[in-house]
Amino acid sequence: SYSERQNFAADTSRMVGFLNALIENQKVEKPDISVNSTHLYNGMIVGIKKQYYEVHFNQDFSAYTLTPINLVNNNIELIDKE
Template sequence: MVFYTYQYFENKVHSNTVLKYIIIISVLVLFFFLIVKYLQNRISSKYRDLIIILILIIILMLGINYSEYNQSKTNSAQTSEMLSFIQKMSTDKSISVENILVNSTYLYDGIVIRLDRTYYQVNFDSGFKFYSLKNVELLVSDIEIKEE
């Protein structure tokens, strides 16, 4: 069973997408370069064909980025909910956030958390506002901790 630390969720919120932006900027620079070359040589059709291909690539990239954006919004909301839950659990139980581990990246009824060295199953109400804890027994050898 994999458990995630508070630090893992904080790092996930601040993830870096530099490579994606470099590719987008490169394609746009190439697009504008080809437009200039086409306007200089209107007789040559090779630039026009390259511009059409590049427009199709840009449309494809926009579709992929829109899909990633929607997924990113969902992941960000789930991560924020989990961070809030860990902080609330920390204040309720007077435990440092570093001593709280959870076995999921999003909230659901029945997740397992570790407070200090004790494992609990968390049962939520229908609105995820209130919770109750039930002590559970886990084999320590089956546990992996992600802190990235």
């Protein structure tokens, strides 16, 4: 159901799994990655080095696509880089 998918995506351990996959797939280091959320959702923004992407997931969050985007405001404040 939709709410089960929402609960799955809200689980912060899912974010860790996504970030680990992103690091491996993009061949970057952990400090090169930043995100605008602590849980997975369609349309979230991820920064990889100096480029930003909008993330879209398939229905069960087992696959994703990255679409390059340009930010209106480039003055981003990083809250926690871990």
